[in-house]
Amino acid sequence: MVRVWLMDNTTDSDQRLEHHRNPPVFLDLPELFKKTGVEYFQINADKYTEDSVLAELRAKRGYTYDDEITCSEKCLPDYAAKLKSFYQEHLHTDEEIRLVLEGSGYFDVRDGEENWLRIKVEKGDLIVIPAGIYHRFTLDTNNYIKARRYFVGEPVWTPHNRPSDDMECRKAYLQHQAEQFVQLNKV
Numbered sequence: 001m002v003r004v005w006l007m008d009n010t011t012d013s014d015q016r017l018e019h020h021r022n023p024p025v026f027l028d029l030p031e032l033f034k035k036t037g038v039e040y041f042q043i044n045a046d047k048y049t050e051d052s053v054l055a056e057l058r059a060k061r062g063y064t065y066d067d068e069i070t071c072s073e074k075c076l077p078d079y080a081a082k083l084k085s086f087y088q089e090h091l092h093t094d095e096e097i098r099l100v101l102e103g104s105g106y107f108d109v110r111d112g113e114e115n116w117l118r119i120k121v122e123k124g125d126l127i128v129i130p131a132g133i134y135h136r137f138t139l140d141t142n143n144y145i146k147a148r149r150y151f152v153g154e155p156v157w158t159p160h161n162r163p164s165d166d167m168e169c170r171k172a173y174l175q176h177q178a179e180q181f182v183q184l185n186k187v
């Protein structure tokens with residue numbers, strides 16, 4: 001099951017460690033959604049082709065493309081440099097959708113107050129990172145993850161490093177979050 005926590009502010013130690021605050025501060029999934037717009041779904045990773053939640057999600061959102069990626073020390077030449085490049089704060093013009101089949105890793109996303117929220121993803125976790133949100137990825141100390149990627153139409157994986165505040169997707173994301181904030185607080 002996915003876990004989410006506020007990261008500490010140290011930058012000098014290994015990015016693959018947990019980096020909890022002291023004391024640790026955890027968030028639940030509704031809080032994660034409210035603060036960032038990140039969505040979470042639990043999928044049967046062993047039988048994902050038969051999983052009804054995934055099938056419904058793909059149909060509803062039009063995820064027409066999918067492929068598989070494996071990241072490990074063996075698979076990636078110049079592993080240390082790759083880890084650093086994944087960890088560069090960036091955004092995309094489209095959603096980033098990942099379903100973990102094996103292994104684990106961390107997606108870090110920025111909340112509205114510039115905190116890093118660390119999302120630990122493991123087998124069966126599917127997360128949708130909205131277009132326009134600043135985020136980054138790292139493997140953890142197990143150094144292994146196998147995941148499926150989904151996309152609407154022809155995939156565009158281009159990362160736009162921060163600052164990319166003038167991009168339309170960034171403005172749309174901030175607008176959407178502001179509207180959603182008002183909506184959620186009305187209830």
Ligand SMILES: [Fe+2]
Pocket residue numbers: 090091092096135136159
């Ligand atoms: Fe990304």
